[in-house]
Amino acid sequence: LTIYRSDYTPPSYLVETVELGFDLDPARTVVANRMTVRRNPDSAQREIELYGEDIELVALRLNGRLLEERDYAINGNLLTIPNAPEEATLEIETVCVPEQNTTLSGLYTSNGNFFTQCEAEGFRRITYFPDRPDVMAKYTVMLRADKERYPVLLSNGNLLEEGELGDGRHYAKWEDPFKKPSYLFALVAARLVCQEETFRLADGRDALLQVWVEEGNLDKTDYAMQSLKNSIRWDEERYGLELDLDRFMIVATSDFNMGAMENKGLNIFNIKFVLANPRVATDIDFQGIEAVVAHEYFHNWTGNRVTCRDWFQLSLKEGLTVFRDQEFTADMIGTSTGRAVTRIDQVHTLRQAQFPEDAGPMAHPVRPDSFVEINNFYTVTVYEKGAEVVRMYQTLLGVEGFRKGMDLYFERHDGQAVTCDDFRQAMADANGRDLTQFERWYDQAGTPQLRFEACYDEGAQTYGITFYQSCPPTPGQPEKKPFHIPVAIGLLDREGNDMPLVIDGEECGTTAVLELTQAEQTFVFSNVKEQPVPSVLRDFSAPVILQHGYSDSDLLHLFSFDADPVNRWEAGQRLAMGRLLKLTGEAPVSSRLSLDDTFIEAMRRMLTDESLDPAFREQALLLPTETMIAEQLDTVDPLAVHMARQFMRANIGARLRSELLAQYEANQTPGPYSPDAQSAGKRALKNLALSYLNAAPDEETIALALRQCQNADNMTDRAASLSALIHARAPQAQAELERFYEEFQGEALVVDKWFAMQAAAPTTDIAKIRELMRHPAFNLRNPNRARSLVATYCMSNPVEFHAPNGSGYLFWAEHVTLLDALNPQVAARLARAMDRWRRYTPALQQHMKTALQQVAGQQRLSNDVREIVTKALAN
Numbered sequence: 103l104t105i106y107r108s109d110y111t112p113p114s115y116l117v118e119t120v121e122l123g124f125d126l127d128p129a130r131t132v133v134a135n136r137m138t139v140r141r142n143p144d145s146a147q148r149e150i151e152l153y154g155e156d157i158e159l160v161a162l163r164l165n166g167r168l169l170e171e172r173d174y175a176i177n178g179n180l181l182t183i184p185n186a187p188e189e190a191t192l193e194i195e196t197v198c199v200p201e202q203n204t205t206l207s208g209l210y211t212s213n214g215n216f217f218t219q220c221e222a223e224g225f226r227r228i229t230y231f232p233d234r235p236d237v238m239a240k241y242t243v244m245l246r247a248d249k250e251r252y253p254v255l256l257s258n259g260n261l262l263e264e265g266e267l268g269d270g271r272h273y274a275k276w277e278d279p280f281k282k283p284s285y286l287f288a289l290v291a292a293r294l295v296c297q298e299e300t301f302r303l304a305d306g307r308d309a310l311l312q313v314w315v316e317e318g319n320l321d322k323t324d325y326a327m328q329s330l331k332n333s334i335r336w337d338e339e340r341y342g343l344e345l346d347l348d349r350f351m352i353v354a355t356s357d358f359n360m361g362a363m364e365n366k367g368l369n370i371f372n373i374k375f376v377l378a379n380p381r382v383a384t385d386i387d388f389q390g391i392e393a394v395v396a397h398e399y400f401h402n403w404t405g406n407r408v409t410c411r412d413w414f415q416l417s418l419k420e421g422l423t424v425f426r427d428q429e430f431t432a433d434m435i436g437t438s439t440g441r442a443v444t445r446i447d448q449v450h451t452l453r454q455a456q457f458p459e460d461a462g463p464m465a466h467p468v469r470p471d472s473f474v475e476i477n478n479f480y481t482v483t484v485y486e487k488g489a490e491v492v493r494m495y496q497t498l499l500g501v502e503g504f505r506k507g508m509d510l511y512f513e514r515h516d517g518q519a520v521t522c523d524d525f526r527q528a529m530a531d532a533n534g535r536d537l538t539q540f541e542r543w544y545d546q547a548g549t550p551q552l553r554f555e556a557c558y559d560e561g562a563q564t565y566g567i568t569f570y571q572s573c574p575p576t577p578g579q580p581e582k583k584p585f586h587i588p589v590a591i592g593l594l595d596r597e598g599n600d601m602p603l604v605i606d607g608e609e610c611g612t613t614a615v616l617e618l619t620q621a622e623q624t625f626v627f628s629n630v631k632e633q634p635v636p637s638v639l640r641d642f643s644a645p646v647i648l649q650h651g652y653s654d655s656d657l658l659h660l661f662s663f664d665a666d667p668v669n670r671w672e673a674g675q676r677l678a679m680g681r682l683l684k685l686t687g688e689a690p691v692s693s694r695l696s697l698d699d700t701f702i703e704a705m706r707r708m709l710t711d712e713s714l715d716p717a718f719r720e721q722a723l724l725l726p727t728e729t730m731i732a733e734q735l736d737t738v739d740p741l742a743v744h745m746a747r748q749f750m751r752a753n754i755g756a757r758l759r760s761e762l763l764a765q766y767e768a769n770q771t772p773g774p775y776s777p778d779a780q781s782a783g784k785r786a787l788k789n790l791a792l793s794y795l796n797a798a799p800d801e802e803t804i805a806l807a808l809r810q811c812q813n814a815d816n817m818t819d820r821a822a823s824l825s826a827l828i829h830a831r832a833p834q835a836q837a838e839l840e841r842f843y844e845e846f847q848g849e850a851l852v853v854d855k856w857f858a859m860q861a862a863a864p865t866t867d868i869a870k871i872r873e874l875m876r877h878p879a880f881n882l883r884n885p886n887r888a889r890s891l892v893a894t895y896c897m898s899n900p901v902e903f904h905a906p907n908g909s910g911y912l913f914w915a916e917h918v919t920l921l922d923a924l925n926p927q928v929a930a931r932l933a934r935a936m937d938r939w940r941r942y943t944p945a946l947q948q949h950m951k952t953a954l955q956q957v958a959g960q961q962r963l964s965n966d967v968r969e970i971v972t973k974a975l976a977n
C-alpha cells in the first residue's frame with residue numbers, strides 16, 4: 103500500500119495528556135494508557151483513529167465506559183471509534199512481549215534490558231495511539247519492574263518520584279514538561295551504570311548529564327560525555343539554543359537498528375556511537391561518536407521543539423540536523439584546512455552513496471512524494487542531500503542571513519509540527535528573498551548535471567562563462583525543471599593565484615557565488631588580465647555532478663595551486679578518475695597496464711608537500727572508490743574495475759616507495775594516543791602509506807605492517823596494519839587475525855571489526871563467509887554483527903560478491919529472507935545491495951535478477967523488503 107504526501111489530512115482528534123503505566127516483564131508487559139483527547143477543529147473527520155501493531159488489546163474505555171466490540175472497528179493496524187464526543191478520556195490496556203520483539207522497533211529487550219525505539223512508527227507497537235508526528239501531547243510515565251534485575255528505570259523529562267513496591271519490585275515516575283509527538287517517547291529499564299556530571303548552562307542553570315552503559319564499559323564513556331558538553335556549548339554559542347531540561351541522558355544498547363535516537367531528554371544510542379577508548383576504537387570511531395552525539399543533541403531543537411508535520415517532511419529535521427552536526431564538527435577542528443577536510447569527507451559520502459541512490463531505482467526527492475514503508479526513507483538522500491540543501495541556504499544567504507532565518511523559524515514554529523515549506527519561508531522572509539524556485543531541491547529527485555563553456559576575450563579583457571544544467575529522469579519524474587544552484591567560483595592566473603573578480607562592475611573578492619536559475623546562463627567577468635583556469639563549484643557549493651572539460655594541464659594547475667582545498671582535492675580525483683576509467687577499459691584485455699609519469703609526479707608532490715596538513719594529503723592521495731568508478735560506466739565489470747584500481751595502487755606503492763617509507767616514518771605519533779584531528783591526520787597518512795606499500799608487497803613492507811600490528815597501542819594502528827597484512831595476502835595474516843580475536847573477543851565492537859575486516863577482503867570467498875557465519879561469535883539477530891559480516895560482504899567486497907557464478911547473489915537472497923523474518927529494517931538495508939543491478943554485465947544482471955525474483959517471490963515478506971525489491975525489479 104502506497105502512501106502519498108498529497109493525501110495529507112489533519113488528525114481527527116488531538117491528544118492533550120498521556121499517562122502511561124508499564125508493568126515490565128520480558129515475557130508479558132502490560133501497558134496502561136490513559137489519554138485525554140479532543141476533536142480537532144481543523145478536521146472534518148469525526149472518528150477517533152488509533153494505530154496498534156503486534157499488541158494484544160485487553161480493554162478499551164471511553165469516559166470510564168468499557169467499550170464492546172461493536173463500539174469500535176479494527177482494520178489491520180487501524181482502530182476507529184465512531185460517534186465519539188468532543189472531549190474524552192480514553193483508557194487502553196494492552197499487552198506486548200518484549201523478549202520476542204526481534205524487530206527492535208517498539209519495546210524490546212537487549213542483553214536482558216528493556217529499551218524502546220519509536221521513530222518512525224514504533225509507538226503503536228507499545229499502545230494504541232494516533233501515532234503520527236502532528237499529534238503532540240504531554241506525557242507522564244510510571245515504570246514498574248523487578249528491582250534486582252532492572253535497578254535503573256528511565257523515561258523522558260524529569261524524575262518525579264521513585265520507590266519500592268514490595269515483592270522485589272520498584273517504580274519510577276517521570277514527567278516530560280514539553281509536548282511531543284509519540285515517536286520521541288522512550289523508556290529504559292535495565293541494569294546499567296553511568297558516568298555523570300553537572301554542567302553549567304549559559305543562562306546559569308545546572309543540568310545533570312549522564313551516559314549510561316553496561317557494567318564494565320565505564321572506561322569507554324569519556325569521549326561521549328565530552329562530545330555532549332561540546333555540543334551543548336556550541337548550540338548556545340552558534341545558534342543561541344539552550345538545553346531546556348534539567349537532565350539529559352544518553353543510554354547505550356548493543357541491539358539497535360540505526361545509529362541513535364533523539365528521544366526527548368533520553369537519547370538511546372547504538373553502542374557503536376558511545377563506547378570508545380584508544381584500545382578498542384579507531385580515529386574514525388571517535389569522529390563518529392562526536393558527530394552522532396552532537397546530531398542527537400541538536401535534534402532537541404531541530405526535530406523535537408519544532409517537529410515534522412508528517413513523515414514526508416523527514417528532511418526538515420534530518421537534513422537540518424545533519425547540516426548542524428557537520429558545522430559543529432568543522433568548528434571543533436577549528437582550522438581552515440580542518441574545515442576543508444571535513445567538507446571533503448562529506449563530498450566523498452555523497453559520491454559514494456547518495457549519487458548512486460539518486461541514479462537508481464530508489465531515487466526519491468529530499469521530500470518524497472510517496473512511500474510504502476517510511477523506514478526505507480531514512481536515506482542518504484533525506485539526510486546527506488538534505489544537509490546539502492540546507493547548506494545551500496547558507497551559501498545563498500550568508501552565515502548571518504542563515505542565522506536570521508533560523509531565529510525566525512523558531513520564533514514562528516516553536517512547539518509546532520511543520521513542513522519543509524515552512525522552513526524555506528522562514529529563510530526567505532528573514533532575508534527578504536524570493537526562494538520559490540528553491541523548492542525544486544525538495545521535490546525533484548536525481549542529481550543535477552552541470553556543464554560549462556568559457557571564452558576569454560583578450561582584447562576586451564573579459565571572461566565569459568556559460569553554464570548548462572540538466573537533470574536526468576528518475577522513476578516517476580521524466581522531466582525536470584531548472585534548479586536554483588549556487589555556484590562558487592574563482593579564477594586562477596598563470597602563477598596559480600586567485601584573480602580579483604569583477605562582475606557587472608561589482609568587485610566580488612576572489613570567490614564569487616553565481617546563482618543559476620535557468621537551463622543555460624552566462625556570466626561575464628571583466629578586467630581579466632590573462633586566460634584564467636576556472637575553479638568551479640568551490641567548497642562543493644551544490645550537490646551536482648560537474649561534467650568538466652578540463653585538460654590534464656588545467657587539472658594539474660588546480661591540483662597544485664587552487665586556494666580552495668576542496669577543489670584542489672577535486673582536481674586530483676579527476677586526474678585519477680580519468681586514468682582509472684582508461685585502465686578499467688584495458689584491464690580485461692591487456693596484460694600490461696601502465697600509468698603515466700605526469701600522474702605519478704603529481705602524486706609525489708602532493709605526498710611530500712610538507713606545507714599541507716597530513717589529513718589533507720591523505721585525502722588527496724586516496725583514489726576514487728570502486729563504487730565511484732562504476733558509477734561512471736554504462737556497463738560495469740566489477741573485476742575489471744577492481745583490477746584497474748589495484749593496478750594503480752600497486753603502481754603508486756612501487757614507484758613512490760621511498761617517499762611512502764619516509765612519510766610512514768615522518769607521521770608517527772609517539773606518546774600517548776589522542777584522537778585530536780592533527781594526530782588522527784598523521785595516522786591516516788601514515789596508514790595510507792602502509793597500505794600503498796603493501797599494495798605492492800614484499801618482505802620489507804610486510805615486516806613493516808607486522809611490526810605495527812604487534813606493537814600498536816591503539817586500535818587505529820592495529821586495525822590498519824592487520825588490514826594491510828590481509829590485503830597483501832601476507833602469510834602472517836591468519837595468525838595475526840587469530841591473535842586479534844583472542845585479545846578482543848570480549849569487546850563486541852571490536853569483534854564486529856574482526857568480522858568486517860575479513861568480509862571486505864578480496865581473499866574472502868563465499869565458502870569462507872559461510873564458515874565465518876558458523877563462528878560462535880556470529881549472531882544474525884544482532885544488527886551490528888549481521889552488518890559486519892553479511893552487509894559488508896554484499897556491499898564492500900565487490901569482486902567476491904559479484905562472482906561470475908552468482909553465488910554472492912544467492913547468499914544475498916538467502917540472508918535478506920532470513921533477516922526479514924527477524925528484523926525487516928535490517929533486511930531492507932541489505933536488500934539495497936542490488937540497487938544498481940541493471941548496470942552490470944548481461945551475465946551478472948541475469949543472476950541478479952534471479953536473486954531479486956527469488957526474494958520478491960517469498961510468501962511472507964515485510965513491506966520494507968517488498969518495497970525495495972519491487973522497485974529494483976521495476977526500474
Ligand code: ARG
Nearest residue numbers: 221222360362363364477480
Ligand atoms: N532520528 C534518528 C536520527 O537521525 C534516526 C532514527 C531512525 N530510526 C528508524 N528506525 N527509522 O538520528
Ligand code: ZN
Nearest residue numbers: 397401420423
Ligand atoms: Zn537525525
